[in-house]
Amino acid sequence: MTRIGFIGLGIMGGPMAANLVKAGFEVTGYNRGRSKVDKFVEAGGRGASSVGEAVRDAEVVITMLPDSPDVESVVLGDDGVLAHAPEGVLLIDCSTIRPEVSRAIAGRVRALDAPVSGGEQGAIDGTLSIMVGGAAEDFQAAQNILRAVGGTVVHVGAAGSGQTVKAANQLIVAGTIELVAESLVFLEAHGVDTEAAIEVLSGGLAGNRILDRKAAAMVRREFTPGFRVELHHKDLGIVQAAAREAGVATPLGAVVAQLMAALNAQGDGGLDHGALLKLVAQLSGRE
Template structure:
């Protein structure tokens, strides 16, 4: 039985670890807060009281963490992944972080005999629960081949996109598209409502044409009902758009629409709405349109 150390059992990591346990992997989970560990144990996993305890006996380690500094600390820290890894460990980081951080981890892991993949995911909480995530993977060909059984357990679309850091670059592009699409869907809904259109019918027909997209399919109904329970929080998308902007600047690429929606997300986070789902962009469009109380 392959032993998987899983670090980070939050909204995304928890269901992913549970799916691995259900598939027959020996999953040892660690999280900063204990309730998430206990939940994994109830779902067939084992508990670790530290990063080292999750890593020492693992053949594969998966991490799902909030930001670049978290990954750097977990991977490179005194009691981190590299410090506790056995020879030839395969470390798969599914967090969404800066591409340069992923490359740094891979570079420092290689002399220690640790294989590293950056494998950020897309699909939100429901995708994690259903084992239907889209996973974009950066790293060596052989390491990707070794990781495919694990990745195919938690994902539906798993694609090797290039060397170390490439997965994070593709994920940045994903977050750019998602943010822009969310904003346009929000604007369309407010526009339709202002004209007194049957918005449910409108969303149905729009979904069937060229304007159809995953945002309309997965979030349209909740947006119409003003239900912004977080599947992916605005504060996390704010972080991701910062990664996009930095990477675009490094490459000398302009992203005018991306920069605009980044400012709108930043405004929502700054005023205290960061814990809402990223579809909460609709709130700001309503307010800017003078329709918040209608």
């Protein structure tokens, strides 16, 4: 049995930690909000009241946190993971952060950057796509853990590579959501049966997981967050910065980043990123 300290029990982290418990791992979880810890305990995990308590006896520490500063603070801070975890602990950071931060952390501790894709449902079902950067031997050592929460688990290169692939993922997802949003508003404007349209579009070359998973809720204007606008806004900032650093032009990505930023600035950061439809409808004078 591997002892795991899990930091961050939110929309994604909570189900992931619960799936690790189901897989037979001994998991101690911590979250800043106590209610999330209590929910995890109800799922069979052990609760902790601090980062130190969560990682003190851990062989592996998993973090699932909102942004780069959060990871830096929790891992490298005076009262963080490195201050309390046993020597030789393996850190698996499943957060989506800047690649250079992952590389810096890997210079301080044995670490994998392992951001995930698949949304809340993928976390619940244990079918996440996990892109992993770090040493090959550490990736092999973490296989059983990663496959308890992911359906597609791929080692993509050295430290920071997982975050770079995740940035590309977020660029594709945001662009696809925007095009689906525009298409749905276009269909509504012409009085087309959107349910029927979604069915036929999903079966052709335009088919994609956004149509499959999000389009029906977008049409109903149901934006309960599976992945929040404010987080995708943050991720697109990572994309833009990394693209500039590499000298890569992302003209369509820049437009989508601005649209996501506008939606966030309007106070809709807590909605699901499918709320891009709301912005398209507003720009079209239809909402």
